[in-house]
Amino acid sequence: MELSDTYIASFIQPRNELLLEMEKFAEEHHVPIMQLIGIDALNQLLRIQNPTKILEIGTAIGYSAIRMALALPNSHIVTIERDAERVQHARNFISRSEVAERIKVIEGDALEIDINSLSSTYDAVFIDAAKGQYQKFFEKYSPLVPSGGVLYIDNMYMHGLSDLDMKEVPRRKRTMIRNLHNFTNWIMQHPDYTSAFFPIGDGLLICLKR
Numbered sequence: 001m002e003l004s005d006t007y008i009a010s011f012i013q014p015r016n017e018l019l020l021e022m023e024k025f026a027e028e029h030h031v032p033i034m035q036l037i038g039i040d041a042l043n044q045l046l047r048i049q050n051p052t053k054i055l056e057i058g059t060a061i062g063y064s065a066i067r068m069a070l071a072l073p074n075s076h077i078v079t080i081e082r083d084a085e086r087v088q089h090a091r092n093f094i095s096r097s098e099v100a101e102r103i104k105v106i107e108g109d110a111l112e113i114d115i116n117s118l119s120s121t122y123d124a125v126f127i128d129a130a131k132g133q134y135q136k137f138f139e140k141y142s143p144l145v146p147s148g149g150v151l152y153i154d155n156m157y158m159h160g161l162s163d164l165d166m167k168e169v170p171r172r173k174r175t176m177i178r179n180l181h182n183f184t185n186w187i188m189q190h191p192d193y194t195s196a197f198f199p200i201g202d203g204l205l206i207c208l209k210r
């Protein structure tokens with residue numbers, strides 16, 4: 001964490017009991033939920049965009065889905081998770097939240113599920129799943145985003161690995177980092193999107209569809 005992140009973190013506002021319980025659960029079970037300053041920034045951007053339909057790839061235990069639903073009282077969220085145990089925890093936590101009617105969890109691999117089973121379009125897509133696959137997620141789900149819609153992509157820093165020299169990257173992570181670099185170059189030059197890096201949390205990329 002950067003010094004400035006610590007400074008920003010000192011102003012984070014209190015969360016309700018359920019969210020605190022989820023944060024504790026995530027820490028104890030090593031579930032990589034979004035960092036507090038990252039989710040605050042994402043939520044603020046979402047409030048400005050004000051989407052009514054949000055698609056999330058990578059539910060984990062439902063933390064970010066609940067946080068987004070609380071931040072946007074008019075939104076409906078569909079969120080996809082492939083890990084059956086996490087899906088169960090997510091459904092449990094969500095059922096205990098005050099936004100349960102507005103969140104639908106789909107169990108399955110986001111790269112395999114039938115795209116026709118989702119509702120027609122999503123003003124916002126939040127990609128926060130397997131890190132080596134960003135381009136595949138993007139290519140599969142961006143057609144559901146209308147012109148003016150936004151794709152938000154988390155973990156662009158890959159916990160500090162993304163800007164290392166390839167020989168410093170642990171061998172087993174090299175393909176993932178190479179994929180990330182290729183994806184980043186591809187999307188930055190993509191004629192249909194205006195994209196920008198937001199250096200928040202683990203790095204957020206924001207792609208606005210023209």
Ligand code: SAH
Pocket residue numbers: 031032033034057058059060061062063064065080081082083086108109110111128129130
């Ligand atoms: N958005 C969550 C954190 C997600 S962690 C939050 O901030 O609260 C990333 C999750 O993506 C993991 O639970 C992992 O199981 C899931 N995931 C990874 N690849 C996936 C895929 N191809 N399809 C569906 N889920 C995937």
Ligand code: MG
Pocket residue numbers: 032033034128154155
């Ligand atoms: Mg993340």
